[in-house]
Amino acid sequence: MERLLVRAMEVAQQAEVFRVSSRQVPVRFEANRLREIQTRESTSVALRIFKDGRVGFARASSVADEERLLEMAVETSQFGLPAEYQFPSLDSYPPVNTFDPAVGGVTMSEMVDMGSALIASITGHTAGVLCDVSVTRGMASVQILNSQGGKASYDKSFFGLGLEGTLVRGEDMLFVGDSASSCCLPVGIDGLADSIKRQLEWARESAALPAKSLPVIFTPNGVASALLSPLMLAFSGKMVLEGTSPLKGKLGERLFDAKLSLRDDATIACGPGSRPCDDEGVRSRRLPLINEGEILNFFYDLQTAALAGTRSTGHGDRAGAGFPRPASSSLVVEEGEVAFEDMVADVKEGLVVEQLMGAEQGNLLSGDFSGNVLLGYKVENGKIAGRVKDTMISGNVYRVLGELLGIGDKARWVGGAVYTPHLYCPSISVASGRGKGK
Amino acid sequence: MLREFNLLSFFARGITIGSMRNRIADALKGHDAEYIEVHFEESQSTQLVYRGKRLEEVDKSRSLGGNVRVLVRGSWGFVSFNDIEGLRNNVSLAVEEARMAGGEAFKISPAEPVVDVVAAEKRSDSTCVPLAAKKQLLDEYNEIVLGSPRIQSSNIIYRDVGRKVIFASSEGSYIEQDKPDLALRLTAIARGNGEIQQAGLSMGSRGEFSAIEGLQGEVKKVAKRAAALLDAPEVAGGEYTVILDPVLAGVFVHEAFGHLSESDFVYQNEQLRKIMVLGRRFGGGFLNIVDDATIPNLRGSYKYDDEGVPATRNYLVREGILTGRLHSRETASRMGEKPTGNARALNYLFPPIVRMSNTFIEPGKLSFEDMLGEVKDGLYVRDWYGGTTSLEMFTFSAAEAYTIHDGKVMGLLRAPVLTGNVFVTLGNIDAVGNDLDMNQGGGCGKGGQSPLPVSNGSPHIRIRHCVVGGK
Numbered sequence: 001m002e003r004l005l006v007r008a009m010e011v012a013q014q015a016e017v018f019r020v021s022s023r024q025v026p027v028r029f030e031a032n033r034l035r036e037i038q039t040r041e042s043t044s045v046a047l048r049i050f051k052d053g054r055v056g057f058a059r060a061s062s063v064a065d066e067e068r069l070l071e072m073a074v075e076t077s078q079f080g081l082p083a084e085y086q087f088p089s090l091d092s093y094p095p096v097n098t099f100d101p102a103v104g105g106v107t108m109s110e111m112v113d114m115g116s117a118l119i120a121s122i123t124g125h126t127a128g129v130l131c132d133v134s135v136t137r138g139m140a141s142v143q144i145l146n147s148q149g150g151k152a153s154y155d156k157s158f159f160g161l162g163l164e165g166t167l168v169r170g171e172d173m174l175f176v177g178d179s180a181s182s183c184c185l186p187v188g189i190d191g192l193a194d195s196i197k198r199q200l201e202w203a204r205e206s207a208a209l210p211a212k213s214l215p216v217i218f219t220p221n222g223v224a225s226a227l228l229s230p231l232m233l234a235f236s237g238k239m240v241l242e243g244t245s246p247l248k249g250k251l252g253e254r255l256f257d258a259k260l261s262l263r264d265d266a267t268i269a270c271g272p273g274s275r276p277c278d279d280e281g282v283r284s285r286r287l288p289l290i291n292e293g294e295i296l297n298f299f300y301d302l303q304t305a306a307l308a309g310t311r312s313t314g315h316g317d318r319a320g321a322g323f324p325r326p327a328s329s330s331l332v333v334e335e336g337e338v339a340f341e342d343m344v345a346d347v348k349e350g351l352v353v354e355q356l357m358g359a360e361q362g363n364l365l366s367g368d369f370s371g372n373v374l375l376g377y378k379v380e381n382g383k384i385a386g387r388v389k390d391t392m393i394s395g396n397v398y399r400v401l402g403e404l405l406g407i408g409d410k411a412r413w414v415g416g417a418v419y420t421p422h423l424y425c426p427s428i429s430v431a432s433g434r435g436k437g438k
Numbered sequence: 439m440l441r442e443f444n445l446l447s448f449f450a451r452g453i454t455i456g457s458m459r460n461r462i463a464d465a466l467k468g469h470d471a472e473y474i475e476v477h478f479e480e481s482q483s484t485q486l487v488y489r490g491k492r493l494e495e496v497d498k499s500r501s502l503g504g505n506v507r508v509l510v511r512g513s514w515g516f517v518s519f520n521d522i523e524g525l526r527n528n529v530s531l532a533v534e535e536a537r538m539a540g541g542e543a544f545k546i547s548p549a550e551p552v553v554d555v556v557a558a559e560k561r562s563d564s565t566c567v568p569l570a571a572k573k574q575l576l577d578e579y580n581e582i583v584l585g586s587p588r589i590q591s592s593n594i595i596y597r598d599v600g601r602k603v604i605f606a607s608s609e610g611s612y613i614e615q616d617k618p619d620l621a622l623r624l625t626a627i628a629r630g631n632g633e634i635q636q637a638g639l640s641m642g643s644r645g646e647f648s649a650i651e652g653l654q655g656e657v658k659k660v661a662k663r664a665a666a667l668l669d670a671p672e673v674a675g676g677e678y679t680v681i682l683d684p685v686l687a688g689v690f691v692h693e694a695f696g697h698l699s700e701s702d703f704v705y706q707n708e709q710l711r712k713i714m715v716l717g718r719r720f721g722g723g724f725l726n727i728v729d730d731a732t733i734p735n736l737r738g739s740y741k742y743d744d745e746g747v748p749a750t751r752n753y754l755v756r757e758g759i760l761t762g763r764l765h766s767r768e769t770a771s772r773m774g775e776k777p778t779g780n781a782r783a784l785n786y787l788f789p790p791i792v793r794m795s796n797t798f799i800e801p802g803k804l805s806f807e808d809m810l811g812e813v814k815d816g817l818y819v820r821d822w823y824g825g826t827t828s829l830e831m832f833t834f835s836a837a838e839a840y841t842i843h844d845g846k847v848m849g850l851l852r853a854p855v856l857t858g859n860v861f862v863t864l865g866n867i868d869a870v871g872n873d874l875d876m877n878q879g880g881g882c883g884k885g886g887q888s889p890l891p892v893s894n895g896s897p898h899i900r901i902r903h904c905v906v907g908g909k
Binding site: 031033036039040041043055056058069072079080128166169175211238242246323362370372389390392394430433 | 485486487489490492493494495496497498499500501502503513514515516517518519520531532535536538539542544569570573590591627629633634635636675676677706707709710713787789823824825826827828829830831832833834835852853854855857859861903905906907908909
């Protein structure tokens with residue numbers, strides 16, 4: 001890396017080398033049977049230079065030769081944006097716990113045993129469920145070096161469990177699923193198994209909903225699958241800069257329910273999205289986005305911040321070794337005071353949404369969402385009455401989150417990137433029908 | 439850590455295909471495995487990303503890597519790597535993994551070994567087009583969008599990839615293939631009346647740059663549509679008679695039926711196998727659904743899949759009846775059917791899984807006007823944002839929608855999301871048009887492998903009782 005940086009500085013005014021290498025070992029079960037064990041190794045190197053006042057960028061797998069990398073970065077710099085920022089000169093960072101050496105010590109056979117035990121627990125609960133399970137351990141190391149004296153390097157471990165279960169009865173298909181992950185051990189199977197068993201129990205009976213506006217409770221999985229994608233776009237400094245975020249110019253305004261607080265936090269110990277610095281070497285921090293309904297901050301990387309006349313918030317994300325863009329790391333919705341059971345008890349007729357399918361395919365910028373309730377339950381007179389199917393819900397996140405009846409008192413991780421409790425909304429439009437005519 | 443070593447320089451140094459074959463063959467010798475396959479892949483790509491007036495990202499990349507997949511006593515081991523010199527050790531590691539997994543009954547069906555070299559047709563290969571020329575064309579499109587009334591911003595993502603893949607197996611196959619790809623997504627974003635709306639255009643090709651030239655008129659329409667959506671009312675949720683244009687109908691057939699035809703969803707599930715039994719009726723006698731990787735020059739076309747099996751044309755539904763499905767060697771073996779050459783991997787980081795290629799509804803006899811004339815009240819839905827499926831239920835989202843009243847297309851509506859159920863919705867198709875069109879935009883995601891180049895298409899189709907989300 002040093003040599004590439006030195007070579008780059010022979011032609012550039014500033015330069016930065018980013019390197020990430022990872023080794024992942026997924027153990028995969030298919031339809032309750034151990035199908036395969038994999039080892040995936042990969043290394044990527046990215047070079048960013050400021051040449052003649054413009055940004056050049058290139059990347060390669062590590063074995064490609066460095067002269068070619070430099071050549072490509074010089075070529076792209078002819079067309080790059082004006083370089084109006086500096087690479088950060090930090091060379092030390094407050095520690096963030098992202099590495100547990102014990103993860104590397106978990107053997108393949110222990111991973112196989114965990115997967116088998118998880119499957120046994122689910123199939124013992126409900127016969128006929130076919131489970132696809134993955135048990136994954138991973139290690140990654142990230143190094144950043146730049147011409148301004150900046151230097152960062154950290155290691156990250158990862159352990160994850162995921163289960164997708166399918167239960168086919170006649171022509172009816174039920175899909176259940178959940179996952180758990182952390183940088184640190186233990187990641188146990190019990191919590192995951194309990195969550196899936198609860199899904200199976202609530203989905204055992206079927207129930208039908210009328211087509212009208214109804215109260216809806218989103219579970220943590222439901223919050224992540226239905227509501228967060230439009231918000232992440234809206235809080236991105238990029239969308240704010242170009243004026244396509246509905247939140248542009250609304251800093252300090254109360255657009256959401258006063259019970260709602262949301263932050264991004266890359267410093268949570270063992271959080272799968274945690275890191276001491278972002279992918280550009282800017283220090284990680286806890287960034288409040290919504291505080292009691294009021295909009296406090298947007299997130300930025302170096303380039304977007306420079307264009308917007310502000311500072312990077314430490315949200316430069318490369319999705320591997322790609323061009324940095326602003327992105328959230330770990331979103332945290334602050335816990336409220338209402339127990340899920342009390343939310344359900346409060347509903348006369350309504351819906352619990354566990355998984356919404358297709359919600360990310362609409363006009364996300366406007367906050368509109370619409371999707372098929374892949375897994376959801378009807379609530380009738382304060383009790384869960386059974387699974388609903390062939391049902392769509394549609395709404396707008398700004399309207400939905402503008403008035404909440406309650407926020408759950410217990411948050412949990414969803415997919416390693418979101419930590420959220422249940423959200424209880426007064427009214428969302430429901431359309432249903434199996435297409436057979438009525 | 440960086441060394442000069444790549445496949446191209448292999449060839450440049452005069453190392454012949456024969457010697458590459460021998461090198462791999464040597465590395466495969468002496469392992470205790472039923473089957474071993476190796477992929478090597480070298481690629482280079484260029485990506486340009488515009489946001490508004492700024493060309494924000496200009497990115498060139500090169501990648502070199504490979505993988506080994508082995509079958510030992512009925513279980514699989516897989517290793518992917520960047521360092522292609524340590525092949526023998528990686529084969530050993532994969533064998534060790536498979537042995538650890540061991541004892542299951544996964545098998546592959548027999549296949550004839552193939553030795554072949556498939557070069558891409560070099561018509562207007564995008565990897566040879568200078569960066570300045572790419573930028574010039576995209577600049578022009580971007581200016582058209584940004585110069586249109588009520589447009590707040592634009593987003594253009596252009597990516598071309600030149601890819602060379604080598605496949606070799608312990609059965610004696612050795613195949614080299616060029617697999618170039620090009621994709622363009624252009625979005626116009628309008629703002630006004632306190633609303634933000636967007637409209638987009640997706641194009642793609644097997645690397646021919648010419649496929650995205652000359653789109654000025656299309657681009658202008660996209661910008662106009664984004665602006666028009668600002669004033670458009672929302673659809674009321676409910677059941678409608680809908681007519682899908684060829685682009686959206688292509689997404690529909692991909693989501694509604696294509697994925698369920700991928701046998702890896704079915705082969706281990708006895709219940710599903712009963713439901714998906716060949717001979718079952720899914721639609722009317724005029725409904726024919728085909729997946730065909732052998733059509734020249736579409737984005738989902740190839741000569742061999744990533745298990746070295748020759749590509750084929752398959753009727754999934756013929757005259758409304760389930761007649762075929764897509765297979766890898768593994769799913770074919772398990773179901774006692776023939777491999778169809780549909781095992782595909784996104785890149786060397788992943789093992790091949792069963793995927794679609796070019797999937798479409800065959801044209802029927804009706805004209806769009808005839809189809810429309812029979813609808814008293816309904817929706818005409820066009821173009822796409824996306825689609826997804828759980829196999830049984832699926833959603834697909836339109837980019838534009840219009841009211842149909844008394845056989846006429848009326849006012850523009852906000853783009854809705856539509857949903858269906860595979861056992862019902864295909865049977866509710868009551869008309870298939872005569873105007874097949876293949877769409878080359880977008881890509882397909884499955885099992886973390888996204889976006890895989892595919893194409894899909896259809897003529898106009900009409901569906902009764904389709905559930906549409908809305909206020």
